[in-house]
Amino acid sequence: MTKPRYRRRKKDRPKEITAAAFDAFAEHGFAATTVDDVAKRAGVSKGLMYLYFKTKEELFKAVVKSVVVRRVDQLILEVETTELSSEAFIRGPLLSFLQKIPGSPVAIVVRLLISEGPRHPDLVDYYYENVVAKGLAAISGFLTRGVDRGEFRQSAVTGLPHLVLAPVMLSIIWGIIFTKQALDTDKLIATQIDMLLAHIKA
Amino acid sequence: MTKPRYRRRKKDRPKEITAAAFDAFAEHGFAATTVDDVAKRAGVSKGLMYLYFKTKEELFKAVVKSVVVRRVDQLILEVETTELSSEAFIRGPLLSFLQKIPGSPVAIVVRLLISEGPRHPDLVDYYYENVVAKGLAAISGFLTRGVDRGEFRQSAVTGLPHLVLAPVMLSIIWGIIFTKQALDTDKLIATQIDMLLAHIKA
DNA sequence: ATAGTTAATGACTCGCTGGTCAGCAAGTGA
DNA sequence: TCACTTGCTGACCAGCGAGTCATTAACTAT
Incomplete structure (x- = not known):
């Protein structure tokens, strides 16, 4: 039995990503935070980020609004x-x-x-x-x-x-x-x- | 008579550069400001910046201290x-x-x-x-x-x-x-x- | 004048990061 | 079980900007 490389969790992703992004932004600020860093924190590939948020800026706005x-x-x-x-x-x-x-x-x-x-x-x-x-x-x-x-x-x-x-x-x-x-x-x-x-x- | 391409003004440069940098930082913040942008505002080449300030960060510190x-x-x-x-x-x-x-x-x-x-x-x-x-x-x-x-x-x-x-x-x-x-x-x-x-x- | 010094240039490198995309595999339904 | 959909991956690219350096030319001293 091999454990799957990932799980499909369309519903929870946005919240998980904005939460991870919040932490990252809190630590380094917006400019100094890498999209890849946020992805890693969220346990997700960089590419996925762009399925849920068109750009880094849109992610930023989502984070602010989430608070x-x-x-x-x-x-x-x-x-x-x-x-x-x-x-x-x-x-x-x-x-x-x-x-x-x-x-x-x-x-x-x-x-x-x-x-x-x-x-x-x-x-x-x-x-x-x-x-x-x-x-x-x-x-x-x-x-x-x-x-x-x-x-x-x-x-x-x-x-x-x-x-x-x-x-x-x-x-x-x-x-x-x-x-x-x-x-x-x-x-x-x-x-x-x-x-x-x-x-x-x- | 051809006007010289530049003038040597070792003494005044630091102040001119920090002043230009202050304006640029005020407008765009530190991260979003290009060294080249500061150089242009100061009427100077990018290379010269690094003769007076080792790094962009050092320039930043000089700007803060100048205020x-x-x-x-x-x-x-x-x-x-x-x-x-x-x-x-x-x-x-x-x-x-x-x-x-x-x-x-x-x-x-x-x-x-x-x-x-x-x-x-x-x-x-x-x-x-x-x-x-x-x-x-x-x-x-x-x-x-x-x-x-x-x-x-x-x-x-x-x-x-x-x-x-x-x-x-x-x-x-x-x-x-x-x-x-x-x-x-x-x-x-x-x-x-x-x-x-x-x-x-x- | 002119040789020597150095302020200044600007073209170049190189690492980094936002953004893309072809392919893969996890779920789904019959 | 097998075709089909789609959430997800990760290698890739392009552009940008910090920092470098070989070269140039503005000064200076003799």
């Missing part, structure tokens, strides 16, 4: 259905959501978008619409709801949800560049939230 | 010699310094470090020591001086100068990725400073 899975949608749902007071929600679910980001695949995608984004405007648009815009809108909407309820006062911050993301962004970048120099990203994000709340509380 | 010119040192000097009150200094010179960063060459360097940093640990160290560490120390020192003078109160913020940089970082990244979606970075940074001051004022 965008309803991560934000989940948060938005919580925002809309929570029973908590605005402050409690912010200090609880929102804070812990934010604190998870720097160590999540999102950080990798940010790195990839910084490196390759300028050459893929459509991909950037996609990411903006499905992640950033939605996320900002959710935060912004939540803040104005707090204002309506009399929990928060109106201020410049209400219209600048970016301030919530700022420490998250710094944490992501820090993690990418200064892997040596430790930074307590949880504390950084928590402190910013503290400050924001103190600033907008009615 | 690190005493930008921070200037700020530190101001910090140490200013006559202003701590708050006035923060709202004045420090704020305008921070607001200039997102549109400056520093933003380009950040992008390059994100893309290529992981493969150049020594370069990252250099940048950390000469720019980031110094900058953070300056801000941190300035804050504790404010505490000593009774202008500020002690708080978690005093030990987290990163909070000052966070909106700057977000602005830089935003500018790199979402060139379409406008963001009032000046306002973002100013609002953060407002909040920080309100939070730490005695």
Whole structure:
């Protein structure tokens, strides 16, 4: 009995390949990653890659999109259905959501978008619409709801949800560049939230 | 009279080449930039590049270092010699310094470090020591001086100068990725400073 | 002038990698 | 079991770009 040289698994291939590609891109970035390297990681021949993805760029786009899975949608749902007071929600679910980001695949995608984004405007648009815009809108909407309820006062911050993301962004970048120099990203994000709340509380 | 095919300008070449390389890297990133492209921008043959820089990587390092010119040192000097009150200094010179960063060459360097940093640990160290560490120390020192003078109160913020940089970082990244979606970075940074001051004022 | 020095050129090599394709063999159905 | 479909392989190609080097010509010193 000889074991077959390969198995036909048309259905699972795309996911396996994008997963392998994600790992490879995470390690070396897009440009420095070889299609053949991705193929080896996926336990597949190079030729097969081109049956599922026409070009290396298309593979790249598929990888980015695969990470965008309803991560934000989940948060938005919580925002809309929570029973908590605005402050409690912010200090609880929102804070812990934010604190998870720097160590999540999102950080990798940010790195990839910084490196390759300028050459893929459509991909950037996609990411903006499905992640950033939605996320900002959710935060912004939540803040104005707090204002309506009399929990928060109106201020410049209400219209600048970016301030919530700022420490998250710094944490992501820090993690990418200064892997040596430790930074307590949880504390950084928590402190910013503290400050924001103190600033907008009615 | 025939005009010479080239001029010998050993002294000026390095600066001209790094300047051209900076432009090219800013446009296409490191990996996608051809040595020959840099050479053409500098009005020089490809062969000459290798007389001044042994490899493309060495050129890259030279470019990064060329941007690190005493930008921070200037700020530190101001910090140490200013006559202003701590708050006035923060709202004045420090704020305008921070607001200039997102549109400056520093933003380009950040992008390059994100893309290529992981493969150049020594370069990252250099940048950390000469720019980031110094900058953070300056801000941190300035804050504790404010505490000593009774202008500020002690708080978690005093030990987290990163909070000052966070909106700057977000602005830089935003500018790199979402060139379409406008963001009032000046306002973002100013609002953060407002909040920080309100939070730490005695 | 002119011989000597060296900044500068540009044609060349060579390894690498994205992409192709003819053939093969694993599954399928009768 | 045997023909047929098609997922999959791996050898191959073409182009590109980093790095080299023999040659040239712009300077310099005497």
